[in-house]
Amino acid sequence: MTKTVFITGASSGIGKATAQLFAAKGWNVAATARSPESLQDLKLSDRVVLLQLDVTDSVTIDKAISQALRQFGNIDVLVNNAGYGLLGPFEFSTPSQIQRQFDTNLFGLFEVTRSLLPHFRQQHSGTIINLSSMGGQLSFPLGSLYHATKWAIEGFSESLQYELEPFGIRVKVIQPGSIRTGFYDRLDLPTETGIKEYDYAMKRLMQQAISASKNATLPNAVAKVIYRAAIDNSQRLRYPASAPILAIRKVLPDRLFFAMMRQISR
Numbered sequence: 262m263t264k265t266v267f268i269t270g271a272s273s274g275i276g277k278a279t280a281q282l283f284a285a286k287g288w289n290v291a292a293t294a295r296s297p298e299s300l301q302d303l304k305l306s307d308r309v310v311l312l313q314l315d316v317t318d319s320v321t322i323d324k325a326i327s328q329a330l331r332q333f334g335n336i337d338v339l340v341n342n343a344g345y346g347l348l349g350p351f352e353f354s355t356p357s358q359i360q361r362q363f364d365t366n367l368f369g370l371f372e373v374t375r376s377l378l379p380h381f382r383q384q385h386s387g388t389i390i391n392l393s394s395m396g397g398q399l400s401f402p403l404g405s406l407y408h409a410t411k412w413a414i415e416g417f418s419e420s421l422q423y424e425l426e427p428f429g430i431r432v433k434v435i436q437p438g439s440i441r442t443g444f445y446d447r448l449d450l451p452t453e454t455g456i457k458e459y460d461y462a463m464k465r466l467m468q469q470a471i472s473a474s475k476n477a478t479l480p481n482a483v484a485k486v487i488y489r490a491a492i493d494n495s496q497r498l499r500y501p502a503s504a505p506i507l508a509i510r511k512v513l514p515d516r517l518f519f520a521m522m523r524q525i526s527r
């Protein structure tokens with residue numbers, strides 16, 4: 262039977278590249294986005310269905326899953342990709358910004374996963390692929406809330422892998438480094454705080470982020486890693502993608518690693 266992948270946030274960047282790659286590999290693709298019009302250029306064949314799904318709206322989640330199952334009969338891989346970055350001084354992040362960050366990056370991912378699990382459990386197979394980040398195992402200044410969502414995804418996934426093993430369900434975590442996508446244009450950023458230390462640090466961070474994103478890897482490199490994770494029947498959990506700094510994080514003790522990060526971000 263042809264395998265099916267269900268992807269959130271397929272309108273751009275990593276999600277879109279992933280939809281294109283799985284379609285090219287002959288999979289059925291349920292490509293979802295908040296506005297299905299943004300998916301039109303993915304309509305490559307009858308194997309691709311474009312569905313409306315906002316990860317913060319459970320009605321759209323249930324509807325999109327039912328439509329995908331009606332169309333293809335099965336879903337084998339879920340790619341929880343939708344997300345964006347809230348950056349800036351924690352002190353100046355508003356409760357509504359914090360809520361939206363967690364609703365999208367974390368609670369949305371929980372809800373899509375929870376809604377698909379009964380299907381995976383019944384078919385006694387399935388792979389859940391969660392988009393974390395290199396920022397799910399290390400952190401940069403002024404990213405505390407974005408990192409909090411990605412570190413939470415790491416802990417959630419690590420525990421869930423044991424819980425779902427008896428049902429034949431695998432959990433995988435993708436950890437991209439800097440990738441050239443719409444991510445940097447869509448950042449939720451504070452306006453100036455009027456506090457010179459914060460404003461200076463923010464300016465520095467943005468300069469670094471913009472220059473990193475210009476030289477960054479293209480999203481199809483991450484799509485390839487996601488594909489590799491999807492067909493990997495091993496128990497491996499984490500898949501870094503263009504994130505060499507994670508190897509350094511693994512070997513250095515905290516004291517040395519933090520000193521290095523302070524040096525980089527000064």
Ligand SMILES: NC(=O)c1ccc[n+]([C@@H]2O[C@H](COP(=O)([O-])OP(=O)(O)OC[C@H]3O[C@@H](n4cnc5c(N)ncnc54)[C@H](OP(=O)(O)O)[C@@H]3O)[C@@H](O)[C@H]2O)c1
Nearest residue numbers: 270272273274275295315316343344394439440442443444
């Ligand atoms: N780019 C990087 O450097 C990088 C590095 C590490 C991890 N990541 C992670 O990779 C994932 C994909 O990001 P990207 O780089 O491909 O950025 P992107 O080009 O901005 O794509 C993000 C996608 O998420 C979707 N999205 C946002 N809010 C949503 C919601 N409420 N419901 C459904 N979809 C929603 C966007 O859809 P709309 O068109 O509707 O806004 C868009 O399709 C994110 O989880 C991000 O944290 C990115």
